[in-house]
Amino acid sequence: MLTKTLVNVHGDREMNYVKPSVPKGTRDFLPEQMYRRQFVLDIIKSKLETYGYEPLETPSIEKLEVLSGKYGEEGEHLLFKILKRGSSIEKVGSELKEYTVHRIDELVDLGLRYDLTVPLSRVVAMYQNEITLPFKRYQIQPVWRGDRPQKGRYREFFQCDADTVGSSSMIADAENICLIHDILSELGFDKFKIRINNRKILLGIVEYSDVDSEKGVDICVAIDKLDKIGIDGVRKELLNRNISEAATRKILPILEINGTNEKILADISYILASSAVGTQGIEEISEILSYMDDFGIDKQKLTIDLYLARGLSYYTGPIYESVVEEPRIGSLTGGGRYDELIGLFLGQSIPATGTTLGIERIIDVMTELDMIPEIKTRTTVLVTIFDENTKSLSLRIARDLRRAGINTEVSLNISQLKKQFIYANKKQIPFVVVIGPEELEQGAVTLKDMISGDQERISQDNLIHRFISLPK
Amino acid sequence: MLTKTLVNVHGDREMNYVKPSVPKGTRDFLPEQMYRRQFVLDIIKSKLETYGYEPLETPSIEKLEVLSGKYGEEGEHLLFKILKRGSSIEKVGSELKEYTVHRIDELVDLGLRYDLTVPLSRVVAMYQNEITLPFKRYQIQPVWRGDRPQKGRYREFFQCDADTVGSSSMIADAENICLIHDILSELGFDKFKIRINNRKILLGIVEYSDVDSEKGVDICVAIDKLDKIGIDGVRKELLNRNISEAATRKILPILEINGTNEKILADISYILASSAVGTQGIEEISEILSYMDDFGIDKQKLTIDLYLARGLSYYTGPIYESVVEEPRIGSLTGGGRYDELIGLFLGQSIPATGTTLGIERIIDVMTELDMIPEIKTRTTVLVTIFDENTKSLSLRIARDLRRAGINTEVSLNISQLKKQFIYANKKQIPFVVVIGPEELEQGAVTLKDMISGDQERISQDNLIHRFISLPK
Numbered sequence: 001m002l003t004k005t006l007v008n009v010h011g012d013r014e015m016n017y018v019k020p021s022v023p024k025g026t027r028d029f030l031p032e033q034m035y036r037r038q039f040v041l042d043i044i045k046s047k048l049e050t051y052g053y054e055p056l057e058t059p060s061i062e063k064l065e066v067l068s069g070k071y072g073e074e075g076e077h078l079l080f081k082i083l084k085r086g087s088s089i090e091k092v093g094s095e096l097k098e099y100t101v102h103r104i105d106e107l108v109d110l111g112l113r114y115d116l117t118v119p120l121s122r123v124v125a126m127y128q129n130e131i132t133l134p135f136k137r138y139q140i141q142p143v144w145r146g147d148r149p150q151k152g153r154y155r156e157f158f159q160c161d162a163d164t165v166g167s168s169s170m171i172a173d174a175e176n177i178c179l180i181h182d183i184l185s186e187l188g189f190d191k192f193k194i195r196i197n198n199r200k201i202l203l204g205i206v207e208y209s210d211v212d213s214e215k216g217v218d219i220c221v222a223i224d225k226l227d228k229i230g231i232d233g234v235r236k237e238l239l240n241r242n243i244s245e246a247a248t249r250k251i252l253p254i255l256e257i258n259g260t261n262e263k264i265l266a267d268i269s270y271i272l273a274s275s276a277v278g279t280q281g282i283e284e285i286s287e288i289l290s291y292m293d294d295f296g297i298d299k300q301k302l303t304i305d306l307y308l309a310r311g312l313s314y315y316t317g318p319i320y321e322s323v324v325e326e327p328r329i330g331s332l333t334g335g336g337r338y339d340e341l342i343g344l345f346l347g348q349s350i351p352a353t354g355t356t357l358g359i360e361r362i363i364d365v366m367t368e369l370d371m372i373p374e375i376k377t378r379t380t381v382l383v384t385i386f387d388e389n390t391k392s393l394s395l396r397i398a399r400d401l402r403r404a405g406i407n408t409e410v411s412l413n414i415s416q417l418k419k420q421f422i423y424a425n426k427k428q429i430p431f432v433v434v435i436g437p438e439e440l441e442q443g444a445v446t447l448k449d450m451i452s453g454d455q456e457r458i459s460q461d462n463l464i465h466r467f468i469s470l471p472k
Numbered sequence: 473m474l475t476k477t478l479v480n481v482h483g484d485r486e487m488n489y490v491k492p493s494v495p496k497g498t499r500d501f502l503p504e505q506m507y508r509r510q511f512v513l514d515i516i517k518s519k520l521e522t523y524g525y526e527p528l529e530t531p532s533i534e535k536l537e538v539l540s541g542k543y544g545e546e547g548e549h550l551l552f553k554i555l556k557r558g559s560s561i562e563k564v565g566s567e568l569k570e571y572t573v574h575r576i577d578e579l580v581d582l583g584l585r586y587d588l589t590v591p592l593s594r595v596v597a598m599y600q601n602e603i604t605l606p607f608k609r610y611q612i613q614p615v616w617r618g619d620r621p622q623k624g625r626y627r628e629f630f631q632c633d634a635d636t637v638g639s640s641s642m643i644a645d646a647e648n649i650c651l652i653h654d655i656l657s658e659l660g661f662d663k664f665k666i667r668i669n670n671r672k673i674l675l676g677i678v679e680y681s682d683v684d685s686e687k688g689v690d691i692c693v694a695i696d697k698l699d700k701i702g703i704d705g706v707r708k709e710l711l712n713r714n715i716s717e718a719a720t721r722k723i724l725p726i727l728e729i730n731g732t733n734e735k736i737l738a739d740i741s742y743i744l745a746s747s748a749v750g751t752q753g754i755e756e757i758s759e760i761l762s763y764m765d766d767f768g769i770d771k772q773k774l775t776i777d778l779y780l781a782r783g784l785s786y787y788t789g790p791i792y793e794s795v796v797e798e799p800r801i802g803s804l805t806g807g808g809r810y811d812e813l814i815g816l817f818l819g820q821s822i823p824a825t826g827t828t829l830g831i832e833r834i835i836d837v838m839t840e841l842d843m844i845p846e847i848k849t850r851t852t853v854l855v856t857i858f859d860e861n862t863k864s865l866s867l868r869i870a871r872d873l874r875r876a877g878i879n880t881e882v883s884l885n886i887s888q889l890k891k892q893f894i895y896a897n898k899k900q901i902p903f904v905v906v907i908g909p910e911e912l913e914q915g916a917v918t919l920k921d922m923i924s925g926d927q928e929r930i931s932q933d934n935l936i937h938r939f940i941s942l943p944k
Contacts, residue, residue, distance in 0.1 A: 020538055020594040020817040023582055026531035028595055030602055031609070034527040050874045052851045052881035055506040059498035059628050060532060060614060061552070061584075066492055080533070081555040083580055085618040107579065108555050110495055112533075122492040123500055130502055132898045134884045137503070142532060146557040156531050167884035171867070175882070182874075294867035296875075345492040379524045395643070395766035402522045402654075403768075409524035410647070412606045412639035426604045 025147070025155025035375040040187065040363050041140065044160060047183045051175055053138040053162050058119040060112060060142070067111045070118050070344075078146045080112040081105075112144035116161040117341065117354075124165055125345035133166030133350075140359070152364050163354030165342050170284055173318045173337055174291035176355045180322050180333050181297050187362065188371045191326035194301055197308040198285050198318050199336070201268065204278015205254060205306075208271060209247040217313075219243060219251065224309035226255055234307075255307055261289060264304045284318055314338045318353070329365050333357045376428035379407045380467065384420040386436045394435050397445060397460065404464045424450060433463070497619070497627030507847035512659065512835050513612065516632060519655045523647055525610040525634050530591040532584060532614070539583045542590050542816075550618045552584040553577075584616035588633040589813065589826075596637055597817035605638025605822075612831070624836050635826030637814050642756055645790045645809055646763035648827045652794050652805050653769050659834065660843045663798035666773055669780035670757050670790050671808070673740065676750015677726060677778075680743060681719040689785075691715060691723065696781035698727055706779075727779055733761060736776045756790055786810045790825070801837050805829045848900035851879045852939065856892040858908045866907050869917060869932065876936045896922060905935070 022028060029037060045055075067079060084107060113119060116139045124131065140160045149155055162179060164172040177194055184192050205223075206216040222237040229237065231252060238248045257267045265282055272278030285304060292302060310319045317337030324332060335355025343350040366372050383398040385391050394410065401408040409429065411420045417434065424432045434446040445463055448455040458466065494500060501509060517527075539551060556579060585591060588611045596603065612632045621627055634651060636644040649666055656664050677695075678688040694709040701709065703724060710720045729739045737754055744750030757776060764774060782791045789809030796804060807827025815822040838844050855870040857863050866882065873880040881901065883892045889906065896904045906918040917935055920927040930938065 020597045021535065022531050022594075022598075023533050023535055026533060028531065028591075028598070029527075029529040030595075030599060031526035031528060034529060038527075046877075049850050049879050050877060052879060054503035054849060054851070055501075055510075056503060057501040057506060059494050059500065061495050061498060061616070061628060063493065063495055078557070080557065080582075082584075083553040083555055085550070085552065110552075112554075119500075122494075123502075125492045126494075126500070127502060132895065136881070144533070156533060164884065169884045169886070171882060172884050290864075291867060294864050295871045296868075377526060378521050379526070392762075392766050395763060396768075399767045405518075405522060407521050407524060409608070410643060412636065412641045412644050414641070423604065 023155065025149030025153070027154065027156075031378075032374075032376055035378065036367060036372050037363055039372050039375070040359065040366060041160075043186050044183055044357060044359070045138075045140070047179060047186060048138045048162055050182075051136070051162075051179050053136045053179075056120070056123065056137040056139045057141055058113065058116075058123060058139070061110045062113060062119065062122075064105075064109055064111050066122055067114060067118060071114055075114060075145075079114055080144045080146060081108040082110040082112070083107055084109050113141065114145060115143055116141065116159050116356075117163075117338075118344075120161070120163060120165070121342045121344045124342055124350065134172070135165040136163070137165070138162045152361060154360060157360045160357040160359045161354055162357075163342075163352055165352045166350055167353075168339070168351040170287040170318070171291055173284075173320075173353045174288045174295065176335055176353060177288065177292070177302075177320055178295045178297055180320075180335075180355055180357070181301060183357065184322060184324075184332065187366065189324055189332075192301065192322055192324045192332075193303050194320055194322045195303050195305045195308050196285060196288065196318065196320045197305055198281035199315050200277045200281025200284065200317060201272070201306060202281075202309060204272040204275035204281055205251060207275045207278060209243075209250045211243055211247045215241075215243060219247075220309040223251065223255060223307040226307040231255055257306060261299070261302060261304045264306065265289075268306060281317070288318060310334060310336060314341045316340060320355070324365075327369065331358070332362055332365070379409050379427070379429050381406060381408045381431045381433055382420065382424040382427075382429045383408060383410050383433045384417055384435070385411045385414050386417065386434065387414070390435050390437065390440050393440055394433075397433060397435060397463065400460075400464060401467070404468065406464070406467045421448075431467075495627065497621030497625070499626065499628075503850075504846075504848055507850065508839060508844050509835055511844050511847070512831065512838060513632075515658050516655055516829060516831070517610075517612070519651060519658060520610045520634055522654075523608070523634075523651050525608045525651075528592070528595065528609040528611045529613060530585065530588075530595060530611070533582045534585060534591065534594075536577075536581055536583050538594055539586060539590060543586055547586060547617075551586055552616045552618060553580040554582040554584070555579055556581050585613065586617060587615055588613065588631050588828075589635075589810075590816075592633070592635060592637070593814045593816045596814055596822065606644070607637045608635070609637070610634045624833060626832060629832045632829040632831045633826055634829075635814075635824055637824045638822055639825075640811070640823040642759040642790070643763055645756075645792075645825045646760045646767065648807055648825060649760065649764070649774075649792055650767045650769055652792075652807075652827055652829075653773060655829065656794060656796075656804065659838065661796055661804075664773065664794055664796045664804075665775050666792055666794045667775055667777045667780050668757060668760065668790065668792045669777050670753035671787050672749045672753025672756065672789060673744070673778060674753075674781060676744040676747035676753060677723060679747045679750060681715075681722045683715060683719045687713075687715060691719075692781040695723065695727060695779040698779040703727055729778060733771070733774060733776045736778065737761075740778060753789070760790060782806060782808060786813045788812060792827070796837075799841070803830070804834055804837070851881050851899070851901050853878060853880045853903045853905055854892065854896040854899075854901045855880060855882050855905045856889055856907070857883045857886050858889065858906065859886070862907045862909065862912050865912055866905075869905060869907060869935065872932075872936060873939070876940065878936070878939045893920075903939075 061082060140158060142156050142158050144156050146155060147153060162176065180194060202220050206213060206219055218241040222234055222241060225237060226234050234255060235248060235252060254271060257264050265286055269282050308319060310321065315336040316339045319336035321331050321334040323330060333355055337353040339349055339351045342352040381401055383394050385394045398408050398410045421432060430450050432448045432450060439445050444457050444459050446455060446457050447466065533554060612630060614628050614630050616628050618627060619625060634648065652666060674692050678685060678691055690713040694706055694713055697709060698706050706727060707720060707724060726743060729736050737758055741754050780791060782793065787808040788811045791808035793803050793806040795802060805827055809825040811821055811823045814824040853873055855866050857866045870880050870882045893904060902922050904920045904922060911917050916929050916931050918927060918929050
């Protein structure tokens, strides 16, 4: 019936109804999707708290002066900006004729949160007296980016960041890696690898290759593609980027280093022996690996990838990402140490290391792979209403169930019992209680298990005990 | 040290650091505030689910065409509007010289969520095949309003709505009222009242007073002020609003009706006997009251207030609000039946009834009244690191605690033990584990209870059992 009306609405332009939709790249989460998301997020939150991370939330809107200049030219372009309100916009509005293109920024004063790192660095600067360092915080909130939406990429999406602010200790980096290991395992991923490298090793490679340090970025970008384009591809890429033959000849053998993590570290130590920064990077990685032993992490899951660069230029030390290998679904988390960013608003360095979990991707992938138990409803019982005479008793039974903490619906539309059963079935409510004239007289209820189809008559007093003894 | 640097930053304009702040009327929630909010929200969510309400979330951004025309002129003014992005804005931008004041709306295409009701009605229209009616949903998400911020009023604040869509049954209204009763009780409020009235009774009063039905709003506005301005005030207000002496003489005695709910209903029934709509309103209230008996709600907490009007013009039936009387903190929740609004996007009526919980106000009030247990951290243990020799064992102990689900921090900055204790104390972490050379040798740990000051040496094996046997 509803659908029919919608068709009418479409057919009749004069009715002036808006056909409702959500903005491109945004989603509604109906109860079933909410339960799916909660299943994943509850596991993640619980692991985060086990590791001593504590929750933080920041406003969805930030002053443009806080956001601007932080995300590069591309990011600037993707920011959602908010029109000034009230008198400020009226004032600007009346002068609008004089405005030229670039003055459009005068119309806006706020932006939607673009990531969780800039808000964290703002918070660290604003609450120096309230926050004790090291500050281990997690934040799970939406961010907005005006990207072109495509499968798995949204304009409003949740990020989950865990960061440790105010410690230079490699234990903090090791904890982040263990955290990721534990979360992925608990979510049910089995065949995954955590790839580790260190920006300092990359700097060491640049030093060793004797090219201009300006060329360092080109080298990192080129070798980061090894996975995709192979060693010959990297050779071409390096030459295309005007890296000399001589330098390329020094770099390529590094990419062919393989074997156990220990062997890789030994080989690269030998090559970078004369680079102080490279050596420091190697020591940091060794230290992290030793903590992995203490934390009991399966070494098979850790690989040192000397060519891993990760895009964000703000990393300064260890970098890491996790990759699910079977099925091949790519990277689910990424992070690293970024000692120069958090002090942004303070004008000083504060060491920090952290990881982002791609939770939208994790939820999408787990849904596709059927890794999330299907929960259609959290309601356990529907108490039906047989007729006006039994209604009062039905409501009393519902009251008792609710008081015992059992999620209970009451049939709101008194109708044939059959229709009420159809409703329970559609909503996949697992139990239905019937109180008809017979039950009323006997002080009993009929309890139907909608999954097995079993049905029994039990006393009203025993009903609640039946549910409390059920496994959750 | 941090503070000193901030001072430097301020003193030196050339350094070009932005002094960070949040937009007017928005707030950061540090862990301690998060725990306070979670305490309140967890109780509310759990009660909502007990009543069979299910979670829904919608995007923070909505198309302006969905939002506009829904909130009246004032609301329109308070909407946060978002600048178009990318090519659309560049296109508009290049034509900007020609724009006049009112064309400013051409620059924006999206708005921030203003309430949770319009998104619900959009959802009901968009997912007719997915949603089974009656649909009982709750939604706890932020909304944005460019109001003048003041104590307790924010520009970004959470709303919590519970609505039942698709049922005309008064059981649905009764459930909302019981839900509010249960939530307020569970949160620890004792002396509160739930005020009930029915828009149909107000319509009946208008009919009975023989004034033009256009004047109905004036009458409602005037009598709604009874609490604040008294009966003489209402008399003046009515006359000021050009309600005739004769009508005023009919209306005022109605406001003096008092006594038990039953007596009030009997008196008003007699007066409105000739008004069909008024009589229907009275019958609805009586029906709700009878369900209150079944649901076991303390009748002392329910009062029929014939002058309660509630502002929102979209209510069509029962209306209700809760008021805490001791201490006098006013209204915490409000709601009612609104059968014409939810079908907005469908062009048809869909019955609906719901309630809003003023959760920001509830949290603020409970904080002021010290009704929320202070939780400074959820971390249970700090495992200290004595020196390089014991570090590995400390990490292993932390691993074991975490694996047992005990929230554990490890000291990240190896320093004097004393400093590590100061850190635990500052963060109010209740237990500290020490593993020094002696403990290392004995296979033991020293466990210090930071609250009692007690300290004991126990075997490493027994440590976890100590925590598991602790009351949560």
